[in-house]
Every structure is written in C-alpha cells, then in structure tokens.
Amino acid sequence: METNTQPNTLSSIASKREVKTAGTQAMGVGLEARGIHAWFGQKHALANVSMDFWPGTVTALIGPSGCGKSTFLRTLNRMHEFIPGAAMAGEVLLNGEDIYAPGTDVTKIRLKVGMVFQKPNPFPSMTIAENVLAGLKLAQLKTANKDELLEECLERAGLWSEVKDRLNTHGGALSGGQQQRLCIARALAVRPQVLLMDEPCSALDPGSTLKIEETISHLSSSVTIVIVTHNMQQAARVSDYTAFFLSDGGPGQMIEAGSTNEIFARPKDQRTENYVTGRFG
C-alpha cells in the first residue's frame, strides 16, 4: 500500500496530527481489552478483540454499521450487560485489574470509565447545574467546592461561557449540541479516567459537531478517550489511533488498528483500504 501516491484527503487530515506516543507510554497502559467476545442471545456479535488504550490519547473505532464497534465500546464500562440475553468473554483491564472479575463493584467501574451517548440525554427534571453534578449525587460522592467543580467541568466541555448566566434553568432548553456538551460536562464531573463516546455527533449539525471535536481535543490531554464514529473525517481529525472493525456476516472483528496516520495513509489490510478510500459497498 506504500505505492498509494494519490494525496488522500483523509490521510492528509490525519497526517496533520502529531502522534502522541512517547511521553504517554511512560504512564503505563490505562485500559486494555483482552480477547473480547460479545453475544446477544445466540448471536455472536463480536469476536476476539484485543486493544490497548494509552492514557491521554484519542482512539477512534470506525467501520460500517453492525460491525460491533459500539458493542465493543459498551463492554469497556460494562454497559453491555443491560441488554437482555447479553453475554461476553475475555477481560477488560483497568489499571491492570479485570473489571469483570467477580466481586467487582460495577458502579465504581462506571465512575472511572464514563460514557457519552449517541443522543444527548440530559436529565429533564434537573437544571443545568444539577445535571452537571448529577453523577456526584447518584454515586453519593462528596466534593469540596461544588461551584468550582461546576465551572471547571462546563469550561472543559466548552459550555461555560454559553450557560454561565442560566445555570439554574432546565437543560431541555439548550440546543442539541449544547445538550451534548452538557452531557460531556456531566460525565467529567466524576473525574473519569476514560471517556467513551458512542457516535456523539451523529444527532448534531455540522457546527455543533465542530464544537464537540474541539472539546475532544482539549480533553485528550487529561482523559483517555475512545470514540465510535461513522464519520471518517471526524476520525481523522480527532484521533491519535484508529481501529477498523468489520463483519463479514459473522461476528464483528477488528481488522486493523494503528496510528490514525497509518490507517488512513498506508493501511496494511486491503479491506481497510477499501473502506477508508470509500470503495467499500
């Protein structure tokens, strides 16, 4: 694939990013998936995926619909198990400990591995401020200074300047993009180590998408981010690493993973190349 001399727009976007590896690898591996399988009832949805997520990086999971990328994402903070009939195999190691080990307190796992969903879902009965701090209330956590935390989280989510005058109004009045950033702020308030994002922009307009992407790049220095996206430009713009998932009718598999640069410029697998160059059906 080295002979691909045609300037690929995606790879040119991706190559503008600096690959973060050196400094961060010294911090040790934060989140590791080892041989993950997932089932829905009898349906084998995902087979044998192993990946490492380095602290302070953004990893994008791309692939066509039904390839198991969202399922994989949801195994990382144990949201997979809410689907009736779900089952899994393999291990997910957070700081070296298996989050599926017997006796693990699942609520503590979800505090460390936060999640932002496809559709913005602020709690309608709560105000903006209450929404941001909802995680503390839900998990009965204490904080020294609520106002400080509130401002910090909204600031990091890029929403502070837009809502600082109406913190006590209900979240439902915000636009879709603002609501999604509110959900990001909400996820940040419990200080997660990892933030999972399941197609966070698929329900938003391009302007709001851009804002969210800015937020992601600001956050990536402090939080490990895993983002599922349908949008390859987005993957190329925001991620350091990219993994390509595909299902050939059977269970979804990870075909290839590597630095975003390489995946878009010099994919090693023919199927990856077909997908990133748009030759895929």
Add this chain to the structure above:
Amino acid sequence: MTQTPPVTPPKREITTKPRFSDKVFRGVVTGGGLSSLIILGLILGFLLYEGYGTFKSQGFHFITSSNWNAVVDANGLFNAKASTFGIAAMLIGTLVVAVIAVIVGVPISVGAALYLTFYAPQFIRKFMVTAIDLMAAFPSVLFGLWGFFVLESSGEYWAKLLNKYLGWIPIFKLPTPYVQHSPFIAGLVLAIMIIPIVTSVSREVFSQTPLDRIQAAYALGATRWAMIRAVAFPYARSGIVGGVMLGLGRAMGETVAVYTVLNIVYQVNWHILFSAGGNIASMILLKFGEASPQEIKALMAAGLVLFLMTLLVNSAANYIVNRSKSGR
C-alpha cells in the same frame, strides 16, 4: 428577471361525498360511541330525579348531619317534615376506610411495581404480573369473606398492638376495648383490593422511563436505587398520583367487601381501631332491604352523592394518568 409577486393559489377543498352505506355505518358507530355519555347522563338524571325530594327537604343537612330517621305517623303515613336524613357519618366513614386503603396499599403497590419493573428476573416477573392481574379479577364477595374469616383474626391482633404502642395518637385510641370489624380491618381489605390497579398503573408508567436516561444514570456510576430516585421517580410521579387516585375511587365505591367486614354503626367514628364504621355503598345495601319508599328515595340521593364523588376522583385520576402517558 421579472419580478412577479408570488401568487398563492386558493386552497382546494378536498371533499369526499360519503356513500350512503358509510353514512349509516358512521351513524351507528357514533351512536354506540355516545352510549357512555348517554348512560352516565341517565344515571345522573334518574338518581337526581329520585333523590331530588330528599335534597329539597333536607338541604345541606343531608351531607352535614348524621341522623337517619324515617318518621311514620300514627296512620302509617310517612312524615316528611319530622324525618331527617343525613349521611355525614357514612361520608366520613367512606373517606376513612378509603384513606386507610390508600395509605397501606400504595407503598406496597408502588414497591411491587418497582420490583417488577427494575429488579425481577424475567420468569418471576411474568409469574407475579399474572398473579396480580388475576387478583384484579377476584370477585369482591371473595375479598369480603376472606377478610371476615381469615384477615379478621390477624387484624384484631394488629389492632391491639397498634392501640397498645401508638394509642397516644388520637386515631388509634379506643373508647371501649372493641376492635372487631373495625374500619382498620375494612381498610386493610380495601388496600388489598386496590393493589392490582395501583400496581398495574405504576408498572406502566415506570416501564415508560426512557431507556437512554436510565443508561445515562448507570453510566455515571449510579446504583439501581440512585437511578430510580433520579430518573424513574421524576418521570413516573404524576402517573403514580393518578394511579393512587384510581385506587381511591375504587375503594370509595366498594360495597360488598366493606359490608361483610365492617360493623356498620351509624355514627361518626374517627377511631379507626374501634368496632364501628360504614361507607355510603354498604349503608345503601344495609338499609335497602327494609326501606320504605321514601327512605329509598333518600338512599337514591346518597347513591347520587357517591356517584358524583367517585366520578370526580376518577376523572381527575384519568386526567392525570392520560397526561403523564402522552406528555413530555
């Protein structure tokens, strides 16, 4: 480019001339549909017609006094002037037993609905939902006899305990130590009778909690209880209020079970553990057997009061439930 002012064409009216057969069909169906209006109207009309005389002669005393005395003079003729009919005791009794039913029955029903919606494994849920729905189909005479023969003995024991330890609260006082067939026990029977309806309404509103909000709570590290408090309750609150009022309406209108379990005494009694009470419906059944025609007219008036009360409570309940189902 020539600027032509945009012309809005006049709207064409889409008309379909209904065929004759469709007209007949619509007429018949509309007639059937209006039947509920007609029946409710007729009930109101006839009870008002029969009870009007009583309302006229008794005035407000009908609902404020507790005297029920049909006076017959020496010739065996009914004396409308001297007779007094007042249903205050039974009106209060109706509320007392219904409120006991709600206080006891609602926490059980809402808790059971929460268990069935958010906790129960599939097979237990199916089994229990069937069992509770089945209870809704039990005839009220069955609840009455069960209350009389089975619950009564336990209920008397509980009543004595309540009186012993909480007797300093006025409603748990006993003027004389008789606890048999008290409003408390009637309230317990009614509580059991309203469990199915309150549980099924609550279950319905809980199951409509949006899944994405539930997941958002869990993803923030919420336990199940924290999720229920932060997400499920705010969504379900008004629906549950409606369900509770439906239960209240049922409890107010119950006849046979209350008649069987309760010692019906025509006096205002706030001591719920004491062996005296009654409600309008059971009083009608009690007095109906040997009532003179004039007394029956007074019973009709009492029936009208009961009808209006339950209609009011039920309509409010349905309004709240419907709004919470379609709303947001």
Add this chain to the structure above:
Amino acid sequence: MSTNTLTPAAPAPAKPTKPWEASISDRIKTAAIFLGSALFTVGLVAVTPLKGKLAYAIVFFIAFVVIDYIYNVVKGGRAAGADSLFRGFVTAAVCLAITPIVSILLTVWVRGHKGVHWTLFTKDMHSNAFQDPANQGGLLHAIIGTFLLVLFAMIISVPIGVLTAIYITEIKGRFTRPIQFLVQAMSGVPSIVAGLFILASIVYPLTKTLNGFEGSLALAILMIPTVARTSQEVLLLIPQDLREAGVALGGTQWRTVIMIVLPAARSGLITAMILGVARVAGETAPILLLAGGNNSVNWNMFHGPMGSLPNYIWQSFGTGTPDSVTRAWAGLLVLLAIVLILFGLARTLGNRKVGK
C-alpha cells in the same frame, strides 16, 4: 498500540459468560445473610416476650435488611448500602402484594373443597334450607342464573363496547377524546350505583317487579367500559396500512372495518369479551338489589327473580351456621374456578399475535 491479528483469527474457543450475574460466592454470601438473620430471629423471639408470626416476620425482615446493609456498606460504601435498603423494601413490598393472593386461593380451596360434590351441579335449593348439611341441595339454579345474567349482559354490552372502540379508533371524530374520557370515567362507577340506577329508571317507573333481565342491565353497565377499553387497545394494534390497503382497493370504510379490521382483531375482541365477563360474573351488589334471590331454577329472564352464584354465596354466608358457611365457600370455589378459567382463556387468546 498492539495491532490485532491481521489475518482473521481462527475461531477462538471462547465461551459466552455472564460475569455480571451473581457468582457462586455471591449466592453463598446471600444465603449466609439469610440464614444468619433467620437464626437471629428465632433466637430473639425465643428470649424476648415477642411472639407470633408477625414478630417472626418483622424481626426477620429488619435483621436481614440491617445485616445486608452493613455488609454492603463495608463492601461498597454508602451508595451500595442505600441500594441494598431499597432492594429490601421493594422485595418486601412484592411479598406483601403476593401473600394475600396465595392466602385467598388457599383459603378458598381448603374451606371450599369439602362442600363440592356432584349434586352441587345437578340440584337446586328449592327443597333444602341453607343450614342443611352441605351435601344436600345444590347450586344448579345459581349456575344457570349466573350464566343467563352474564349472557344477557354480554349481548347488551359487547356491541356497545365494540362500537365505542371502533368510534375511538376508526372514526376519530370530534368526540373521540371526550368519549375516551367518559369510558374511563364509567369504569369507575360503583357497582351499587349501577344497581340503584336500574331501580330508578326501570323497576320503579316501569316493571315494578324484579327479574333477571334488570340484573343483566346493571351488569352490562359495569361491563361496557372493560369491553370498550380492551377492544380499543386491540384495534389500535392493527397496522394502519391494513386499513389503507382496504380503502385503496376501493372498499368503503364500513366494509374495510367489517371485512378487514375486525377479523384481524378477532382473537383480541374475544379476549375483551371474556375479560368483561370475568369482571361481572362475581359482581354481587347490583345482583342483590335487582335479580333477587331464587332457590329454584328459573330459565325466564323476564319473569321472576333469578338466582345467581353471588346471591347463593351471600345467602349461605348470611345464614351463618357451619354448614351454610361451608356452602358459601363451595360456592366461592365454583365462582373462582369459573373466573380463573375465563382469565386463563383471555390470557391464551390475548397472547396470540394480533392480525394472524
């Protein structure tokens, strides 16, 4: 970043597991807490003046909740503790909701089966008194009476109920919402009021005597809302394109409803009917006011009082001797069996897919 296998992995021998379900050690811990609280309860009730079933139940519940709470707080902190408290509450609530059902079913069986014998279904009470031994006389007249009362109530209420449902789902006229509201309001009419209404509107001004048909009218009033609401739910499940297909083929609305919509909803409509019947079969108050009591078989709905199961139960209970009370429980057993069969039928039919 470790790159995954580039060639598709050989089918891994991974076995689906559910690590989130309670493990054996979790189950053992729960069982231990359960046993521990049970032992504690027995001990406490033995050494203190507490006594009775109630004491056992309450002490056990409190002990279990407290031990479970402490265990969870130590293991997972305050939030986990609050969660375990609430789980204790909802579990207790569902147990309290189920207990009366079990108690009622058991009571009816234990007290009623002694009184059930063959002559119950072949004889009536015209030559027996209620205080006679329970193996004499029978409730044939009551079964026939209830059958006739319910049959006539059904004949009156099913067309009205189904028409109401059709109005709400098919015509969707100006009155749809008010009618929906009125049907709901009607389902809250106390049964005794339905009885009084028939007395006021028919018995006193017109017939002056009691007969079975008047009882059926009162039952019909109570049955219409059940039939209408269940039918409405069923008709709403019929896919809209089925109706459009009918109209697009040039059918008139009424032919579409009669020939496509109603047949598609058939089993659901039968369910609605059965639920309505189950609702009124045991209805007592209006029967006592209207149909009167009759100890002989009466096939004429328009002449003379009509016996019925609720009336038989009521009279037996009211007689108050041990034999008559056994009679009442036997009658309840028969009535409950009928209601259960109807309920089971409605469930089986209702669970079938609509439109097939």
